[in-house]
Amino acid sequence: MKLKFLGTSHGVPAADRYCSSLMVETGGKTFIIDAGAPLIDLLLRNQKKPSDVSAIFTTHAHGDHVDGLVSFCDLASWYYKDVSVDIFVTEHALTGAIFNFLSVIHSPPDTSRLRFTRATAGVVYDTPELKVTYLPTKHLPTRPAYSILLEAEGKRVLITGDMSNHLERKDFPSIVAEEHLDLVISEMAHFGIDHLTPYLETCIADRMIITHVFPLHKFAEIEALAGKYPFPIDIAHDGDEIEL
Numbered sequence: 001m002k003l004k005f006l007g008t009s010h011g012v013p014a015a016d017r018y019c020s021s022l023m024v025e026t027g028g029k030t031f032i033i034d035a036g037a038p039l040i041d042l043l044l045r046n047q048k049k050p051s052d053v054s055a056i057f058t059t060h061a062h063g064d065h066v067d068g069l070v071s072f073c074d075l076a077s078w079y080y081k082d083v084s085v086d087i088f089v090t091e092h093a094l095t096g097a098i099f100n101f102l103s104v105i106h107s108p109p110d111t112s113r114l115r116f117t118r119a120t121a122g123v124v125y126d127t128p129e130l131k132v133t134y135l136p137t138k139h140l141p142t143r144p145a146y147s148i149l150l151e152a153e154g155k156r157v158l159i160t161g162d163m164s165n166h167l168e169r170k171d172f173p174s175i176v177a178e179e180h181l182d183l184v185i186s187e188m189a190h191f192g193i194d195h196l197t198p199y200l201e202t203c204i205a206d207r208m209i210i211t212h213v214f215p216l217h218k219f220a221e222i223e224a225l226a227g228k229y230p231f232p233i234d235i236a237h238d239g240d241e242i243e244l
């Protein structure tokens with residue numbers, strides 16, 4: 001399983017960071033986790049055709065995780081007619097908003113090729129190449145948000161998605177302390193190192209990578225964690241690749 005960070009910024013892009021998007025290649029197929037803009041541009045710059053993408057999974061319907069879906073769906077509708085993709089969103093309203101927008105600027109998407117599914121807690125995708133499980137987080141008080149567990153090639157990767165401010169209500173996925181994971185990719189825009197420390201102490205993963213970092217002083221704080229835990233903790237940068 002190969003992972004490539006297309007975008008690692010927090011809610012706002014920066015000169016050297018796009019918003020959240022992760023490309024996963026496994027079993028000869030390509031998947032996208034979160035669709036921050038400019039998803040389709042980044043695919044092309046990474047020598048991928050839009051039609052290479054088998055499925056897109058989004059953790060929640062905040063712009064930094066779904067804005068890239070709009071132009072992806074637009075171009076897949078009228079130009080890249082070989083695209084055939086499963087798109088997992090967390091709210092029906094987002095599907096409706098994309099349909100409305102595309103209807104205004106061109107025409108509504110062909111739902112036989114762009115297949116929207118509203119993801120809910122549990123296994124949402126189970127193919128020989130990849131199994132995807134959605135685990136609820138408390139990031140949004142009244143709307144759904146999820147962590148995503150990927151399982152492929154005997155490896156298990158947890159992507160936390162966004163979580164609650166200060167990890168209130170114990171909002172870090174309990175699976176990190178209960179089950180072996182090859183990699184945990186955690187956000188760090190909504191809480192500090194102090195809030196994360198109790199979870200680092202019980203984490204049994206082989207490796208952790210921190211993304212979605214804000215404010216920027218946290219970079220130095222994360223680097224200072226080196227050697228404190230039995231597993232390495234690294235910071236994700238746009239373009240970083242991980243092979244598991």
Ligand SMILES: [Zn+2]
Binds near residue numbers: 020212
């Ligand atoms: Zn976010």
Ligand SMILES: [Zn+2]
Binds near residue numbers: 060162
């Ligand atoms: Zn968010």
